[in-house]
Amino acid sequence: MTDAQPPEEILVNDRALNKLIRAITLSQGNFSLILARCNYVGLRDQVVQQLKAQCPIALRELYLPASTKTLYTTIQSELGREQPQALMIFGLESVATVDQLLTSTNQVREEFRKHLSYPVVLWINDDILKKLVKLAPDFKSWAATSIKFEISNFELVQAIKQTADATVTAILEAGSGRFFIDVSASFKGFSNANTPDIF
Amino acid sequence: MFRQTAQIPMLLDAQKFFNACNPSKTLKVEQPEDRQYYVDFSTVRGGNVIQRLQRTIALQPNVATCQLFTGHIGCGKSTELFRLKADLEQQKFHVVYFESSADLDMADVDISDILLAITRQVSASLEQVNVRLKPGYFIQLFGEIADFLQTPIEFSGEAGFSLPMGIGKVTAKTKDSPKLRSQLRQYLEPRTSSILEAINTEVLGKATELLKAKGYAGLVVIVDNLDRVDSSPKTTGRSQPEYLFIDRGEQLRKLNCHVVYTIPLVLIFSNELSTLTNRFGVKPTVLPMVKVKAREGTDHDEGMKLMRQMVMSRAFPHLSAAQRLDQITDVFESTATLDRLCRVSGGHVRNLLVLLYSCLQEADLPVQQTCLEMVIREYRDDLISAISNEEWTMLHQILKNQDNVKGEEEYQTLLRSMFLFEYRDDEGRWFDINPAIAESKKFRQGL
Numbered sequence: 198m199t200d201a202q203p204p205e206e207i208l209v210n211d212r213a214l215n216k217l218i219r220a221i222t223l224s225q226g227n228f229s230l231i232l233a234r235c236n237y238v239g240l241r242d243q244v245v246q247q248l249k250a251q252c253p254i255a256l257r258e259l260y261l262p263a264s265t266k267t268l269y270t271t272i273q274s275e276l277g278r279e280q281p282q283a284l285m286i287f288g289l290e291s292v293a294t295v296d297q298l299l300t301s302t303n304q305v306r307e308e309f310r311k312h313l314s315y316p317v318v319l320w321i322n323d324d325i326l327k328k329l330v331k332l333a334p335d336f337k338s339w340a341a342t343s344i345k346f347e348i349s350n351f352e353l354v355q356a357i358k359q360t361a362d363a364t365v366t367a368i369l370e371a372g373s374g375r376f377f378i379d380v381s382a383s384f385k386g387f388s389n390a391n392t393p394d395i396f
Numbered sequence: 397m398f399r400q401t402a403q404i405p406m407l408l409d410a411q412k413f414f415n416a417c418n419p420s421k422t423l424k425v426e427q428p429e430d431r432q433y434y435v436d437f438s439t440v441r442g443g444n445v446i447q448r449l450q451r452t453i454a455l456q457p458n459v460a461t462c463q464l465f466t467g468h469i470g471c472g473k474s475t476e477l478f479r480l481k482a483d484l485e486q487q488k489f490h491v492v493y494f495e496s497s498a499d500l501d502m503a504d505v506d507i508s509d510i511l512l513a514i515t516r517q518v519s520a521s522l523e524q525v526n527v528r529l530k531p532g533y534f535i536q537l538f539g540e541i542a543d544f545l546q547t548p549i550e551f552s553g554e555a556g557f558s559l560p561m562g563i564g565k566v567t568a569k570t571k572d573s574p575k576l577r578s579q580l581r582q583y584l585e586p587r588t589s590s591i592l593e594a595i596n597t598e599v600l601g602k603a604t605e606l607l608k609a610k611g612y613a614g615l616v617v618i619v620d621n622l623d624r625v626d627s628s629p630k631t632t633g634r635s636q637p638e639y640l641f642i643d644r645g646e647q648l649r650k651l652n653c654h655v656v657y658t659i660p661l662v663l664i665f666s667n668e669l670s671t672l673t674n675r676f677g678v679k680p681t682v683l684p685m686v687k688v689k690a691r692e693g694t695d696h697d698e699g700m701k702l703m704r705q706m707v708m709s710r711a712f713p714h715l716s717a718a719q720r721l722d723q724i725t726d727v728f729e730s731t732a733t734l735d736r737l738c739r740v741s742g743g744h745v746r747n748l749l750v751l752l753y754s755c756l757q758e759a760d761l762p763v764q765q766t767c768l769e770m771v772i773r774e775y776r777d778d779l780i781s782a783i784s785n786e787e788w789t790m791l792h793q794i795l796k797n798q799d800n801v802k803g804e805e806e807y808q809t810l811l812r813s814m815f816l817f818e819y820r821d822d823e824g825r826w827f828d829i830n831p832a833i834a835e836s837k838k839f840r841q842g843l
Contacts, residue, residue, distance in 0.1 A: 220757040223414050230420060304502035304624050307495055310420045323781060330782035330813050335624075338470045338746050338814070339420035341754035342774040 206349035213344050214244060217318070218252045220344065221283050224316040225254065228309060230336070231318045232343040234326060239356065240348050241320060245285070256318075257281035261288035268302045269309060272317075285318040289325050296332060299325075303333035310339070408711055408726050414756050416710040419749040423475045425482045432713035434479070435706045437472070440687045440699040440743075441820065446476050449681060450483050453654045457489075457614045462649040464641075464676055466623055466661045467683030468811065468818060470746025473658060476683060477620055480656070488613040489654075492521040497621040501571060505625050505636060507644045508584040511591060512563055514617055514651065515599050520560035527606045529559055531598030533590070538562050544583055545569060545576065559599075588647060596652035604653055616654040623658040627808075637663050645675030665807035684820040686743035691819075691826055695739070703738040706745065707752065726762060733765045740772055742817045742831045751775060776832045783815060783833075791815060792842050794827060801827055 220231050235241040249256060257276070265271050265288075272284070292298055309317070321329070321343065329337040348356075415421070416433060423430040438444035445465075452461055467473045481491045499513040519529050535557075542549040549565045570577040584591065604615045625636045634643065637660040641648065648657065659680060663672055673679050687699040708720035711727045728734045741748035754771040755763045783791075787809055794801060794816070801807055801816065810816040816827050833839055 216757050223411065223757065224418070227415055227418065228420060229418055300626065300628075301503060304626065305497060307497050307621065311498075326778060327782040330779060331809075334812055334814060335469050338750060341419070341750055341757050342771055343778050344757075345774070 206347050206352075210244070210346050213346050214247055214251070217248060217344050220341070221252060221254050221256075221316050221318065225282065226314060227316070228313045229316040230309070230340040231316055232326070232329075232337075232340045233318050233320050233346070234322065234343040235320065235346040236322045237348050237356075240346060240352070241287075244346050254282045257284045259284060259286045261286065261292055263288075263291050263293050265292045265298060266294065266301075267305075268298055269305050272313070281315055283316045283318065284313070285320065287320050289319065290322050295325070296328065299328055299332040299336075303336045306333075306336045306339070309336075408723070408761070410761055413711045413727075413761075414753075416713075417749050417753045417756060419470070419746050419753055423478065425475070425478045426485075429713075433706075433709050434475070435702050435709060437686050437699075437702055437745075440696065440702055441684055445681050445683050446480050446483070449480055449656060453484060453489070453614075453616060454487050460652050460654065462651065462655045462657070462676055463678055464657055464659050464672075464680035465683070466659050466664060466680050468661060468685065468744070469814065470744060471683055471685055472745050473623075473683055474620055477618055477656070477658070481616075481618060484616055488611065489616045490521070490525065490607045490612045490614070491616045491618065492518050493618040493620060495621045496619050497624055499567065500625075501577075502624045503626045504574070504577070505640060506581050506585075507588060507640065507647055508581055508591065509567075510619075510622070510640070510648065511588075511595060512567065514619065514655075515595050516560045516563040516567070518599060518603060518615070518617060518653075519558075519563075522603055522606075523558065523560065525607075525610070527603065527610070528557075529599060529602055530557055531559060531594060531602070533594035533598055534559060534562070537587075537591070537594075538566065541566060541580065541583065545580070592647060592650055596650070600652040614654060616656070617651070618656045620658050623660045625660060627660055627662050635662075638666065638668065642668050642672050642675060645672065649676050661811070662804050662807055665801060665804050665811075667803070682818075682820075684825065685817045686745065687819050687821065688739055688741065688743040689828075691821060691823070699743060700735065700738055703741065703743065703748065704734055706748070707734060707737065728762050729764045733763060733768055736765070737763075737768060740831045740835075742828070743819070744814070744817060744830075747814070747830075772832055772835075776836055779813070779815065779830070779833060780836055780838060782813060787815065788838070788842055791829060791839075795829055798826070800825070 217231070217233055220229070224231075233244075235244065257279070259272065259275055261268075261271060268286075272286075276284070289295060289298075319340075326343060423434055425431050425434050438447065449463055449465065452463060465473070465477070477493065481493045484491050494513075494517040496510070496513055499516065500509050515534075522529065538549055545566075547569065549562055549569075566580070570580050600615065607615055625640065627635050627637050629635050630639065632639070641657075641659055641663060649655075661682075663669065664680060664682060666672070686703060687696040688703055689699075690696045704724075705717055705720065708724065708727070712720045712723055715723065724731050724734055728737075737748060737751060741751060751768070751771055752763070754775065755767050758767050758771065790806060790810060793799065794806070794810070801811060801818070811818065815830055815833060817830060818825055818827055820826075829839070
């Protein structure tokens with residue numbers, strides 16, 4: 198690999214970011230369901246930072262608590278009469294009863310296009326995408342293909358190394374015999390259903 | 397000076413095209429703008445489905461009719477129902493079209509909910525043409541309900557008594573409270589027959605009479621979105637669609653005007669389909685995919701022609717069908733690119749829009765072949781990630797044996813997830829794999 202050529206993932210992510218910005222910008226004033234797919238919280242946060250810096254449209258953010266039961270009413274109660282230029286929704290993957298949430302979202306999908314006149318970016322991971330296909334196929338069929346952000350091997354290795362370092366530090370600090378690893382905590386930036394694949 | 401200014405409508409408005417390709421947009425044929433985008437697919441869908449529904453009503457205006465309509469996700473059900481509404485209105489019918497999902501909680505629907513929703517929608521729509529109903533039965537019933545819910549219900553607005561307002565108030569009170577709702581149902585359930593009778597005489601019968609006096613041919617109610625009722629089994633062992641349309645179908649068909657219900661497609665694959673047909677005295681009408689290829693696998697010329705029009709009308713709504721074809725290269729790299737899009741859509745209209753919309757999100761016009769191919773790959777990956785090994789086996793089996801999809805489970809997993817599409821021709825129906833999935837390595841390996 199030469200320095201002159203950026204790794205393929207970076208090109209892929211640039212293209213994806215560009216597509217996401219276009220998708221948001223072009224649907225100003227209209228409801229549009231946009232699926233942004235990323236398996237790693239760390240990478241997602243990075244992408245969102247870049248997105249906010251580059252997108253000419255103000256993005257309203259909404260974080261779903263784990264206890265969220267329904268999507269539409271949550272948007273409604275959070276936003277009230279507010280009509281943002283675009284809405285980004287995070288946290289679907291950590292909703293406890295996500296299956297029910299998706300099923301009911303599919304049933305009330307009409308409310309979205311009737312009452313929301315702005316693009317809605319739904320951040321999902323591979324697991325949620327599968328669930329959308331199975332549990333909310335009608336709702337999903339309103340969206341273009343998902344816009345996927347991938348992690349490069351380099352970044353993945355870095356993340357594993359960081360976790361390993363943190364683990365070693367934890368062991369050293371705890372002293373022998375009193376060590377307890379909280380894998381999910383040390384892997385914070387990358388925690389999601391795919392975490393086990395990394396090990 | 398020498399330029400032809402008359403050519404202005406020929407210009408392609410990229411933003412408008414983008415909006416028109418949004419897969420979440422339903423065409424409302426009554427709106428002139430949307431009418432330009434509407435393509436009549438009846439010749440390539442196995443019979444003119446909408447015409448059949450329409451004729452059943454128009455040929456017997458003075459008899460109450462009840463019809464069932466269903467179809468696959470995104471194949472254009474709502475669009476066709478809007479067309480039915482427009483057609484019937486032209487024939488002087490008063491048509492009440494409504495999306496039942498706005499009035500009902502689709503996870504938990506009972507007969508009384510549907511009856512009240514219809515009553516509310518019909519009476520509200522009549523108020524708009526200055527027909528106000530004062531049904532004595534309902535005035536009394538809601539008085540009792542108010543006592544029972546221990547809350548006063550205001551029936552009178554600025555213009556005096558209003559039935560839709562009263563029903564709206566009751567439904568609003570019970571919509572968010574499962575406990576109140578169940579209490580209300582327990583109260584209404586033993587009264588279903590008398591409620592039905594009151595709806596028929598005091599609301600629908602009276603309305604028809606008043607409408608006819610105003611020169612209308614009759615009253616038609618189109619209940620859209622009732623296909624969305626949750627199909628998971630209830631504690632009783634019956635699913636909601638089975639309960640509503642089979643167990644209680646007798647009551648749903650008893651309304652005293654023309655009614656078209658959308659029903660969940662799953663019922664078509666239920667082994668109780670014949671019971672359903674008996675209950676309603678009519679077979680459900682299914683809207684299949686557009687045939688872009690024939691059974692034998694060759695292009696279906698007429699289907700392809702109409703799919704091309706569906707795309708090009710969104711780019712050049714003002715042009716004639718022939719003129720639009722001259723402009724293909726404004727939108728696509730070549731005609732081959734457009735044809736590839738039409739073929740890979742499998743004749744599923746929303747599917748086509750999903751692919752096209754993705755291309756438009758990706759880059760400016762014209763859509764390049766490489767861009768389309770990339771989008772097809774992404775679309776395929778989205779779907780394939782959700783197919784389990786057992787489902788692959790099921791898919792292969794059905795295609796190999798040229799089987800029909802049988803049973804609810806196969807329907808739920810294969811058709812509802814859009815892995816498999818259904819087509820019809822003169823010889824009947826057949827199933828084929830979503831063309832985008834057919835191109836995957838995984839599928840070809842399993843052949």
